[in-house]
Amino acid sequence: MSRQLPIAGTPEVRAAALRDLRADRGAVVGIVCVNGLAAAAGLVGPWLLGRIIDTIQAGGSDVLSRVDRLAFGALVFTIVQTTLTWWALKIGYRFGERTAARVRERFLKRTLALPPRVADHLPTGDLIARGSTDASVVAMTLRYAVPEVLVALVHALFLVVAVVILDPLLGLCGLACLIGVAAAVRWYVRRARPAYLAVAATGAELADVVASTAKGARTIELLGLEQRRAQATESAVTQARSARLGALWLRTVLFPWADVSLALPVVGVLLVGGALQANGVVSLGVVVTATVYLRQLVGPLDTLMVWIEQLQGAGASYARVEGLADIPSEEPQPTTHAGAGDRIQVSNAHYSYTDDRDVLHGIDLSVQPGERLAIVGTSGAGKSTLARLLAGLDRPHTGSVTIGGTPVADLPPDELREHVVLITQDHHVFHDTVRDNLRIARPNATDEELYAALDAVGAAWLNDLPDGLDTQIGDDTSLDGASAQQLSLARVVLADPHTLILDEATAQLDPRTARRTEQSLAAVLRGRTVIAIAHRLQTAHDADRIAVMEAGELVELGTHDELVSAGRVYGKLWKSWHAQPDENQLGP
Known part of the structure; x- marks a missing residue:
């Protein structure tokens, strides 16, 4: 058997993730529904802010009482949004803990189910790395990524739809300015999977070298192989460091590019909205509301950018954990019964x-x-x-x-x-x-x-x-x-x-x-x-x-x-x- 354990392909990882989501579909539905309500409540505040501005501009004898009612409504919906977001995250974190346990148990069962003649020839360091480091990365991702990504996705979707409904022209302007974010993500995703698989593989190789060196310490000392083992360890460390630096370089390109791109929608809407308001096409309140919506969009998009980066490493770890299912058993499960006699x-x-x-x-x-x-x-x-x-x-x-x-x-x-x-x-x-x-x-x-x-x-x-x-x-x-x-x-x-x-x-x-x-x-x-x-x-x-x-x-x-x-x-x-x-x- 090859010294490199199998790595699950993207379709296998996607299928495994869907199975884990379906296994706790009630929690997933709860996260989406509760967070949808939270996102909807979050849209009311900026809309009421625009109404406040338009009310002040219109004037009138009861302007102060109307502004007070609108401000009180914005406060109420902000509290509702905060409460619903907390509830959605609570459901999500519990879902993550259950799913992380499910992934670990599945890995352990697959390991224990391997025939001894197969398990004895597996690379120990790689197997340990998959069962510890990779499983921990997957568990951490399921624990935090699912609720936070779902919260960010629903929130971002509601904000984009709200801007388009508020004023289609301003909405399309804001969406056009997000092309830079899409380009940054596409550039990064195409290069991230191989980079993170290399990080995991070199880390496993380093663990294997260290484990085999420690296990054979007496033999190494007896045969005077200390220098050779030191060189092998140094080579493994160098390869692991090079792989990690390669993944780090991708992040140093992604995040500055994304930060600049995330500021463009607000700038674009302010410029276009200012021109439209000067010509009487839209009110000042609409421009302010659209600007606040797009400014709020930076938060969920920034969360998604962070998780897109982390999900690449988690995806590589998920592929390594699920790859254990592809280890051939070399033969069918024995079903024969012993014959007569003990000879x-x-x-x-x-x-x-x-x-x-x-x-x-x-x-x-x-x-x-x-x-x-x-x-x-x-x-x-x-x-x-x-x-x-x-x-x-x-x-x-x-x-x-x-x-x-x-x-x-x-x-x-x-x-x-x-x-x-x-x-x-x-x-x-x-x-x-x-x-x-x-x-x-x-x-x-x-x-x-x-x-x-x-x-x-x-x-x-x-x-x-x-x-x-x-x-x-x-x-x-x-x-x-x-x-x-x-x-x-x-x-x-x-x-x-x-x-x-x-x-x-x-x-x-x-x-x-x-x-x-x-x-x-x-x-x-x-x-x-x-x-x-x-x-x-x-x-x-x-x-x-x-x-x-x-x-x-x-x-x-x-x-x-x-x-x-x-x-x-x-x-x-x-x-x-x-x-x-x-x-x-x-x-x-």
Whole structure:
């Protein structure tokens, strides 16, 4: 899969936005209606101002009382407009919060729905950037843009219509002067989407570089790659900075151009209106009213200009968030059910991560129910890749991996976990009680079963917790790497699959604790199949059979005594391991 995640096109983003609007159409209708009333109320004040001017010009004995009534009416309608605008914004902000939550939940569901074999190959930095930065931008936009843009649009529309109705000639003059604003927006929009997509892409690349550097810090230090990683980071920073400056340049052109263009309608109407009033075509009150309307038009148009700029960046973020829907699942959702028997059979399995070079070559392996099989080999031999095939996380490109005659990768996730569980040195402890962390594996487990599972993996630390199973992890109490891994292993005991694959599952434990945990697991899982990726040869020594991997091939298979007597790859590893008692690991 490409290192660049898909980006949704404009039609897909538009369709997603319409779906979000339809999902809460009541609020959208409420925003438009209430704001329409607010805009209508806002038109009365300038109209009454024009009447006041014409009344004063006409004179009369009761001019003061008429002016007072008109001024009081303008005050009332101003208060009504303010109240209705506040109400419209309140409805809009609540709509924005609900819609923002909907977008985040949709992104999370799409991420969690990805097949593991797909998710494992996604660029982590880009995925994190989409789920955090891009989702936050979209949420902020939906929270504020929808109500403010709708308010500004309705207000601007009412003002333009009012000017045209008041005097068509003055209205057309004002509209003609808005051509500059339209030209500025058109110039900007044509260039903004690529610029903001570049900003998002370079930001994601920078996040990916930083994340991979931090994750591989020990390897980088060991191999002396600090300078190379520093250069890669500097290059990513430079690209991100260049992209952001490009988007900034567009804004420096848009806003000055728009500010000048927004002043032209008022200037044009004053000039034309003054000439018409001097010739007796229109009254002074009409000219003042039209001028006030167009002056008020600057506010909503300025709001729209600001949001047009921000919506380009939000649109790019929306396209990146929605782009997750375009990630191919590579295969249909599994619906096959396991056949009879728990026998695992690997037949002529080949696998490649990049399609250009196989990392596994023609693996043939049969694992009998209840057998303890250890898979050993030096770093890069293909042990973990084979474990992923056995667990159904990856599918061989050629050949097959089956349980009871059914391809493992074809089993639905829930059924697959009832047959095979892969546990690695990577684990997660949720900020919750010990009890709830364990019940992830079996929700209906009793406290006695939870205690038994922890005891099976040697988790004596439970006795030191202040509230036992009710202890909240993540607040005042935290677990070290060894304890967290034991908690993860206890989940496996509770899940009770017929086949357990341990891929360096005890790598975080000290040798004595790891030895005790493996012995406990062996006792609990007696009669079940256990496949261990052995990073300690002592683990292999206890297995029923040992499979030796080298350069992606299965080169030896037999018992410990048989392989030591043969004196080939395993025999040499065993001899070397005993010759260096402090070196008890084969490598990752």
